[in-house]
Amino acid sequence: MKPPAVFDFQAEVEETLKRIQSQKGVQGIIIVNSEGIPVKSTLDNQSTVQYSALIHQLVMKARSTLRDIDPQNDLTFLRVRSKKNEIMIAPDKDYFLIVIQNPSA
Amino acid sequence: MAPKAKKRSTSKGRGKGKGKSSRSSTSLGHPEDIFPLVLTSATQELFNCRIDEDVTEKNPFKLLKKDDIVGDMKKRAAISDFSPVKHKVLEYPEEEMLLVFDFNLTYGQCFYLVLKPESKDRILKTPEVEDLLMSDKRPQFWISLGSEKEIEEPIKETREKLRLKLRVDRAVQSKVCFSDRDCSESKDSHLECTSYEDSKFKIKKLLTDSGVQAVPILQTNSCQTMRMVPKDTFTQYEPREFSTEEKEMILKKQDLVDFCAAQIPRMLFALQQEEIINVFLDDWKALATGLETCDWSGQVSDTLVLHQVFTDQKFSKNKAISCLNWHPTINGVIAVAITKREEELPETFSGPLIIVYSFSDPSNPQFLLECPDDILAFQFSPSNPNIIVGGCLNGQILLWDISAHVTFIQATQPSSRKESSNSDKFDLNDSKENIPVVRFCAVSALESSHKAPVTDVQWLPPTFEVTTMGVPVENKQKVSVQIITCSPDCTLRFWDVRLPAVFTNTPTESTPTADQKTPLTTCSVPETFKHLDRTWKPLFRISLSKIETKGEYVPMKFSFENFNVPTERDKEIKGTEGLPDYSKLKIPASEKLKEMENINTKFFVGTENGEIVYSDWKLESDDSGRPHRGWNFAIWKEGVMDGPLVASQYFEQECTVGCWSLSRPAVFFIGKTDGSVEIWDLLKNSSEPLQLHPHISKSKITCMKACSFTAKQHFLAVADDIGVLRIFEIPKALYLPSRHESLSMKKYFDLEVDSLKDYLKREEFWTKQKKEEDELRIKMKMEPEKSETPPKEIHRLDLTEYSDDLILEEQLLQDMGMWPIAVESDMQNTQNHPHS
Numbered sequence: 001m002k003p004p005a006v007f008d009f010q011a012e013v014e015e016t017l018k019r020i021q022s023q024k025g026v027q028g029i030i031i032v033n034s035e036g037i038p039v040k041s042t043l044d045n046q047s048t049v050q051y052s053a054l055i056h057q058l059v060m061k062a063r064s065t066l067r068d069i070d071p072q073n074d075l076t077f078l079r080v081r082s083k084k085n086e087i088m089i090a091p092d093k094d095y096f097l098i099v100i101q102n103p104s105a
Numbered sequence: 106m107a108p109k110a111k112k113r114s115t116s117k118g119r120g121k122g123k124g125k126s127s128r129s130s131t132s133l134g135h136p137e138d139i140f141p142l143v144l145t146s147a148t149q150e151l152f153n154c155r156i157d158e159d160v161t162e163k164n165p166f167k168l169l170k171k172d173d174i175v176g177d178m179k180k181r182a183a184i185s186d187f188s189p190v191k192h193k194v195l196e197y198p199e200e201e202m203l204l205v206f207d208f209n210l211t212y213g214q215c216f217y218l219v220l221k222p223e224s225k226d227r228i229l230k231t232p233e234v235e236d237l238l239m240s241d242k243r244p245q246f247w248i249s250l251g252s253e254k255e256i257e258e259p260i261k262e263t264r265e266k267l268r269l270k271l272r273v274d275r276a277v278q279s280k281v282c283f284s285d286r287d288c289s290e291s292k293d294s295h296l297e298c299t300s301y302e303d304s305k306f307k308i309k310k311l312l313t314d315s316g317v318q319a320v321p322i323l324q325t326n327s328c329q330t331m332r333m334v335p336k337d338t339f340t341q342y343e344p345r346e347f348s349t350e351e352k353e354m355i356l357k358k359q360d361l362v363d364f365c366a367a368q369i370p371r372m373l374f375a376l377q378q379e380e381i382i383n384v385f386l387d388d389w390k391a392l393a394t395g396l397e398t399c400d401w402s403g404q405v406s407d408t409l410v411l412h413q414v415f416t417d418q419k420f421s422k423n424k425a426i427s428c429l430n431w432h433p434t435i436n437g438v439i440a441v442a443i444t445k446r447e448e449e450l451p452e453t454f455s456g457p458l459i460i461v462y463s464f465s466d467p468s469n470p471q472f473l474l475e476c477p478d479d480i481l482a483f484q485f486s487p488s489n490p491n492i493i494v495g496g497c498l499n500g501q502i503l504l505w506d507i508s509a510h511v512t513f514i515q516a517t518q519p520s521s522r523k524e525s526s527n528s529d530k531f532d533l534n535d536s537k538e539n540i541p542v543v544r545f546c547a548v549s550a551l552e553s554s555h556k557a558p559v560t561d562v563q564w565l566p567p568t569f570e571v572t573t574m575g576v577p578v579e580n581k582q583k584v585s586v587q588i589i590t591c592s593p594d595c596t597l598r599f600w601d602v603r604l605p606a607v608f609t610n611t612p613t614e615s616t617p618t619a620d621q622k623t624p625l626t627t628c629s630v631p632e633t634f635k636h637l638d639r640t641w642k643p644l645f646r647i648s649l650s651k652i653e654t655k656g657e658y659v660p661m662k663f664s665f666e667n668f669n670v671p672t673e674r675d676k677e678i679k680g681t682e683g684l685p686d687y688s689k690l691k692i693p694a695s696e697k698l699k700e701m702e703n704i705n706t707k708f709f710v711g712t713e714n715g716e717i718v719y720s721d722w723k724l725e726s727d728d729s730g731r732p733h734r735g736w737n738f739a740i741w742k743e744g745v746m747d748g749p750l751v752a753s754q755y756f757e758q759e760c761t762v763g764c765w766s767l768s769r770p771a772v773f774f775i776g777k778t779d780g781s782v783e784i785w786d787l788l789k790n791s792s793e794p795l796q797l798h799p800h801i802s803k804s805k806i807t808c809m810k811a812c813s814f815t816a817k818q819h820f821l822a823v824a825d826d827i828g829v830l831r832i833f834e835i836p837k838a839l840y841l842p843s844r845h846e847s848l849s850m851k852k853y854f855d856l857e858v859d860s861l862k863d864y865l866k867r868e869e870f871w872t873k874q875k876k877e878e879d880e881l882r883i884k885m886k887m888e889p890e891k892s893e894t895p896p897k898e899i900h901r902l903d904l905t906e907y908s909d910d911l912i913l914e915e916q917l918l919q920d921m922g923m924w925p926i927a928v929e930s931d932m933q934n935t936q937n938h939p940h941s
Contacts, residue, residue, distance in 0.1 A: 010356050016369045023376045031361070037345050039355050049344040077371055088375050090368035094360055097368050103379050 013040070020099060027085060030098040032056060039095070051087075055098055059091050138221035140190050141207065141214035148186045151177065154204055156215065165206035166229060171197055193220045203229065408796055409782065409833040412820060415439070415462045416829045417470055426824035427481050431812035433490045435511070437464030438471070439822055441808075441830050442495070444479035459483060459495065459505075462830065472510045472541040476503060477548070481560055488567040488585040492602075495545075496559025496590050502600065502641075503545040510541055549600070549641035555592035561663055562590045571599055573644050587644070591663050598643035764809045765919035766835070767819065769842045771850055773919060774821060776806030782823060784839065787916045788849055792909065802829060811835070847920070854917035857910035864907050 020029055021042065028043040028051075036056030041048040063075040078089040085102040149155045154167045174194050178185045187194060194202065203219040205228065219225045288295045347355065355361060378384070416422075424443045432438035440461045459474035476495065480503075483495035491508040565571065565587040570580040580586070588600040766772035771788040772795075780802035783794035804826035813819040819835035 010353075012362055013356055013365050016365050020369065020372055020376070023373070024380060026376070031365075033355070035345070037347055039347065039352055039361070049346065053344055077375065079375065086379065088372060090371050092364045092368060095364045097365070097372060099372055099376070101376065101379060103383060 017042070023101070025102045025104070027100045027102055029100075032096050032098060034094050034096075043100075051098060051100070055087070055089060055096075059089055059096060063091065136224075138219060138224040139205075139212060139217045140193065140220055141212040141217040142186055142190070142204075143214050144186045144204075144216050148177070152204070154206070154216070156206065160204075160206040162206075162208040165208060167204045167206070168201045169204050171200050171202055174202065187218075190218060190220070193218075198222060199225075408836060409784070409798055409821065409839075410836065411831060412834045413464060413467050413832040414829060415441075415467055415470075415832070417460060417468075420458055420460055420470065420473070420828075422828060424828040425826040426807050426828055426830060427479070428483055429808045429810055429822055429824045429830065430483060430485055431810060431822065432461075433485050433487060435490070436814040438462070439830065439832070440474070440483070440485075440493070441824055442476075442480040442483055443828060444481065444498075457498075459493070461507075464832075470540055472507070472543060474505050474507070475542050475544045477501070477545070479558075481558055482562045484563055486564050486585045494562055494564065494588050496555075496562040496592070498558045500555035500557055500559060500592060500594070501551060502549045502554065502559060502562060502588070502590055504547040504602065505543055506546050507543055510543060547641060549643075553642040555590065555594050555596065555598065557592045557594040559590050559592045562588060563663070564588055570601075571644070589663070590643075596646045596648045597663065598646040600641065600643045761805055761807065762809045763919075764811055764821070765916075766840065767811050767813050768840045769846060771842075771846055771916060772839055773916060774809055774811070776809045776823065778805040780804055780806055780825060782806065782809070782821075782833075785912075787853065787913055788846065792912070801825075801831065803827060813840070850913075850917065850920060853913050857913040857917075860906060861910050861914075864910070 017029055017031075017040070020026060028047070029041070030038055030043065030048055030051055031040040032038050032052040032055070036053055038048045038052040041052075043051070058080075059075070059078060062078055066073045066075050075091055078091065080087040080089070085100055088099045088101065090097045090099075144152070144154065146155070149159075152167070152169055152173065154160045154169075160167050171194060174187050178187050178191055178194070182188070197220065199222045203225040205217050205219065207215055207217050219228055286294070420443060424445060426441045427444040428442045430440050432440065438461060440459050442457075442459045444457060457476045457479040459476065459480060460470040461472050461474070463471045474493065474495075477497065477499075478501075479498040480495045481498060483493055486492040486494065491506055491511055493505045493507065495503045495505070497503060564585045567585045568580060569577045570587050571577055586602050588602070589597060590600065591597045761778055762776040764774045764776075766774065769786075772784065772786050775783045775785060775794070777783070779800065781797060781799040782801050783798070784796040786795040789795060801823060802825035806823055806825050808824040809821065811819065811821045817837075819840040821833045821835055823831045823833065825831075
């Protein structure tokens, strides 16, 4: 008996997010669509909205920078390291995945 | 005249003639339409054209009616003067005919009759004008009447000039010289009639010149206005969000799944990388946490450097400092409490005082706080640093308000204070004294104060307050309003600086004074706490009774957890804004306040006997006291009741004070009776001090406190028994925490706790064993001692380990703010054993 395809997708998404969440030091995960609207998040609403808006701008900027230098190039991964934690961003055509991690914890 | 006469005569002559004086009228001496006539006087009277009466030279025309002329002709037929012109008259078309008096006889006769009407008109109209014009146009020759001659010699002499000969008889025949004199020069040499303005004579001004400018009634004007560019003043926006249904929708989409599938491995890879190695770590920097890399200033020091010494000849000579405090907000200001020494001479200059020093002026105190009696402990209020509470030798507590003087110390310049202490006389209340003295503004009621000297006083933090039952509740004003004091009369009292709610109808004379703001003169007492003065009673009191034995503990110092609740508006209330009027604050009814559950109401009390009592101030208290004696210090941990975590070994010199470093959890400072200061670092070496500064002061050190102004300036204030306050600068090594220091300390303490527990278990086990052995021995009487030694040896080993544990424990406690500041050193030279 095959579970309906729709249900499958959602569970799959959940499962993969759990895998990330279980890593050491991960503070939060956010999935944002291409317009900067958060789709899924493990943080509270205010932080989610803030992160998604700001990081969306950053990714757009980084991407356009790379494309300006070399139009054949594209952004595959972005890591922002700060004093307190590290933000890892994996952009795609339609969405991006943002993971906030505290490496020393 | 003559011509007139002539005319008369001729007319008379003619009249007399009476006969027809025929005239040759047909001669061509006259124009055709004019007929000269002679009119007799009778005719003249008939037609009213008498000469010189009706008709004159000037008025020569006369219009006669034709009918009259015809009638005359008919009447006098032949003798009528008009008979020669009979035909002409009859033919005359008009009714009136013109008769002209010919004065000049131009046509030969006196009159002439005009026969044609058109000539009549002509003559009537033009003849004199013609004549006049003719006569005027002709220029006339100028007749000289003698005006062109020059008038010369207008002055005629009317008489001959007189000649006079004068002779002056003079005695001395001297030369005479004559000179000219102008009579107008000297005033009295002549009289004149000056002209003056006649007041009656006025010339009326009939003509003035004035300027006139034409101004347009209507004027068109234009100007350029700034083009307003519409600009948003405020924008408010909200982030776009998806609703939950939309989110679910999206989560179900295939492309999200694909995305996750693609990106998540990458993410995991990055995370794993993170775990393996920290690529951003700067190894070089991490290598040395000490001075060599970080210290850019020239001097490298790892010891305490003496920064300043404060001492005052007048006030603090030969006096002991009992307590010192840094000002919480103003950098560089310290207050010390001066008390009498034991061997104090009776005659002293100054009574008990609190002296406030400032770094900017090392030789003179900034101002003094007057106290009725020696102060053993005082503290600045954490929420309003202008309020100081102090505990006296006689058991009362006092409040000072230094808001009036805060401006002094904030803006002090060294030069302004130079002329201060020249006066020998010392007058506390003299406002002209350069060092201002502040009187206390409230003192507690004598009967409800402590019965013994107040040895410690502390403010409760502004985050919570305590009701009369000891339950911590929410503090609405967010201002420190409550004080805890302890005293060797075996009690701890809680005080509140507000008026109790019960006594809201206190006597009205207090309310008008309470309404005033603090005055600014040095003489008068600030009235912030007038409502409390002399009537201040504590909220409640706790007495500490001993657990196992009878009696009570005698508290000397206490310490409680400084609990700060993070609120949404996490601002600190500065003293200047929102300064509460303390007299208006009332203790709210306890039901209204929310109880705070996570406040630690337990506290540690250090007693006279060297015991540390851990108690709860809520009235259902469970005391647990652990005696701790010896010339050493120990670190206790809350919750671990069985013994101190860390205890040092015995020292030769008694330790008098201890102070944790503010930024490094492993470092603390110990002061001793011989005036030396030790610096301990638990992570480096837990059995001996890191640094020892011997004999900083000649007498014992009474008080020590650390303070940091900025991240780079850390100071340690050391006060001693002879009234000298020294400020040391803490070097970088001692205030820069090493990496993960707090983590390491926590681990250390955890280890200590475990080892302590372990040790205790073992000890218990050994005591049991020993008992059994003793019993055995008694039974057998031949027990080799060797069996005892292993336990003893082990015992000794564990002791050293155990002492390490104790030190660690002390540190941990101080780190968490639970260590009583002074460790009392009552020696009872027993083992360093927690259980005795």
